Amino acid sequence: xxxxxxxxxxxxxxxxxxxxxxxxxxxxxxxxxxxxxxxxxxxxxxxxxx
Amino acid sequence: xxxxxxxxxxxxxxxxxxxxxxxxxxxxxxxxxxxxxxxxxxxxxxxxxxxxxxxxxxxxxxxxxxxxxxxxxxxxxxxxxxxxxxxxxxxxxxxxxxxxxxxxxxxxxxxxxxxxxxxxxxxxxxxxxxxxxxxxxxxxxxxxxxxxxxxx
Numbered sequence: 038x039x040x041x042x043x044x045x046x047x048x049x050x051x052x053x054x055x056x057x058x059x060x061x062x063x064x065x066x067x068x069x070x071x072x073x074x075x076x077x078x079x080x081x082x083x084x085x086x087x
Numbered sequence: 088x089x090x091x092x093x094x095x096x097x098x099x100x101x102x103x104x105x106x107x108x109x110x111x112x113x114x115x116x117x118x119x120x121x122x123x124x125x126x127x128x129x130x131x132x133x134x135x136x137x138x139x140x141x142x143x144x145x146x147x148x149x150x151x152x153x154x155x156x157x158x159x160x161x162x163x164x165x166x167x168x169x170x171x172x173x174x175x176x177x178x179x180x181x182x183x184x185x186x187x188x189x190x191x192x193x194x195x196x197x198x199x200x201x202x203x204x205x206x207x208x209x210x211x212x213x214x215x216x217x218x219x220x221x222x223x224x225x226x227x228x229x230x231x232x233x234x235x236x237x238x239x
Contacts, residue, residue, distance in 0.1 A: 048163075048165065049165040049166070049167070050095060050097075050162050050163075050165050050167070050168070051095075052095050052098075052167070052235070053165050053166075053167045056167065056238040059238070061237065061238040062167055062238050064166075065166050067166075068165075068166060
């Protein structure tokens with residue numbers, strides 16, 4: 038899946054996905070759930086707190 | 088037009104806003120300083136400079152913002168955009184408030200203290216408000232650009 042496709046499915050901009058991947062931006066709980074839903078995985082599998 | 092693809096529509100708008108502030112500053116300040124030195128701040132020249140600055144801003148806004156929004160795809164704002172926007176508005180608001188309180192202080196306390204730093208005529212106040220607007224807009228744009236570039 039491309040960044041643009043993920044961005045569209047999660048209803049955010051591609052720049053936000055880039056920032057998330059680079060670990061430069063922490064998403065809100067709602068956005069984290071939306072991204073986990075796109076990949077159809079539980080939240081803790083999509084995101085981990087370090 | 089390839090370089091436009093490296094920036095989002097929103098970021099291009101912010102850069103354009105910053106460039107507008109720079110253009111107005113480049114026009115405005117070199118024309119104002121000779122007036123201050125020569126004590127001509129109450130002349131019609133000041134009104135002309137302020138009016139020209141506003142006309143430059145209007146033409147720039149119509150053409151540049153129009154071109155950006157025509158050539159690039161407009162994106163809906165997401166939570167990150169709103170957060171950065173709020174941060175930048177906060178900075179802009181602080182700059183405006185501090186400057187306006189300073190201006191009020193100067194206007195109110197000048198007659199009381201009988202210290203005639205300057206006479207606050209209408210063009211003079213317009214000039215000071217224009218400077219405040221420039222400062223606050225520059226602060227807002229710089230803060231937004233910093234936040235966007237920092238997170239990529």
